[in-house]
Amino acid sequence: NPLAEEVLNKLASDKGIPRIRLICNSQVNVDAGLNERLVSFQSVALPFIALLIRNGIRESTFERQVNAIYSAVYAYIDSFIQDQVLNCVDELIRRKSLRDTSVEEQALLKNNAFIPVTCAQILLVLVRFINEILGRIREAKVNMTIQVIGGRLEQANNAWKDLLTSGHIVGDILSDGVADKPPYCFTVIDRELDKMKRILNMGKQSLEKGEENVKSSSENVSIDAKIIATQIELQRDYDPPGELSKLGKRHDNDAVNFQDIHIVPTSAEIFCKRSPFLPSSHSYAPHFLSAGPKRFLDIQF
Structure with a gap:
């Protein structure tokens, strides 16, 4: 796919990696609206993660570039995914709505290729992203932050299921699209969650047996991918x-x-x-x- 290849090359370039780091270092908020000082969870952070799990990116034969991109995000697995993205998910589920209260709905949706309109989309994107991380970075399964993230995603899925089946969702749809329809949406996400839990359970077993030494998330990047990321950073500077x-x-x-x-x-x-x-x-x-x-x-x- 020429378009996917172009996007991949831009993301992995000496300009793309710093932009990825900029997103990961920014403050993510569910009510960011059009405020340039904040990163909107609905219109920036989640669409960015969704881009990384598209088939044209994750199934690309340009493994070095793809690994460099995932490694760049993985370096911020604590501060970006755990502390900001998942906190936004928890807040939206608590509100029972995906809306950004600081901006009109149409203004938010206007110029964005992908904005989640149901909670199912949010959870599916995040679970698939973690599965991709687990498949690409060997040490990830024994990273305690990833273990915690896996548990939080499962809890969020269960909480959303309870709200959806009980009819307590107030504003789950951001547009005129189709709302989450059980049981199909449950089946898809549960399948991805089961895959994630199997890998994380193997990581737990490795930790219990002392076969793996857990290090900080910044050290848990595969050697080859880490070298690539370093090369890109050195070239940029x-x-x-x-x-x-x-x-x-x-x-x-x-x-x-x-x-x-x-x-x-x-x-x-x-x-x-x-x-x-x-x-x-x-x-x-x-x-x-x-x-x-x-x-x-x-x-x-």
């Missing part, structure tokens, strides 16, 4: 020295040849607001010199 920089020289002591740089910093260097060029020692890090003695000396200097 790369700003060569002296005249090679797109922005020009930083100051009067910013030179391409390290031998032309004075050890004692100049006044302009001290008060310069731009970050200095600090080459990374990683073999895959970008550098203006090709591999060899000169590059090695430049990095050491």
Whole structure:
């Protein structure tokens, strides 16, 4: 699918990964409306996650790019998914409505390709996303945050079932679409939940047997995917020295040849607001010199 490939390449690019991090670092709110200072759960956060589980993305043969994208989100599994996204889900279920109270419904729906109109869509997107994480990142099944997220999703599903079957849903539909229809919607989500629970139970068994060592979520990224994410970040931050920089020289002591740089910093260097060029020692890090003695000396200097 050419369109899916284009979207995938943009997401995994040196501009796409920082945008993903920006979303994950933002404050997510169910009443964000059109406030640019907040990220709307209904019109930004959930559609973003829904994009990641589309067949064109998750079934792509470009595994390195897909893993880089999922790894970027997985690094924020605590602060983004656990602390913000799931809290929004809990709040909407508590309200018995998916509406954003700070904006008119049509204004919210106007320019968005995917906004959840039923609770079933929310839960299905999130459970499938966690299943995709579990399938791509081996260590995820023993991550305690993922274990907690799995339990919270199951609780949210049960709470929504109770509300739906009891007829207590007030504003479950955001548009004129079709409301959640039991038992079909239950069957689909329950099937995804069962898949998630099977994998998480294997993780629990591994923890009990001491076969896995649980580390922080930032360390629980597969080595290959972590390297890819690092490469993308290094490329994004790369700003060569002296005249090679797109922005020009930083100051009067910013030179391409390290031998032309004075050890004692100049006044302009001290008060310069731009970050200095600090080459990374990683073999895959970008550098203006090709591999060899000169590059090695430049990095050491």
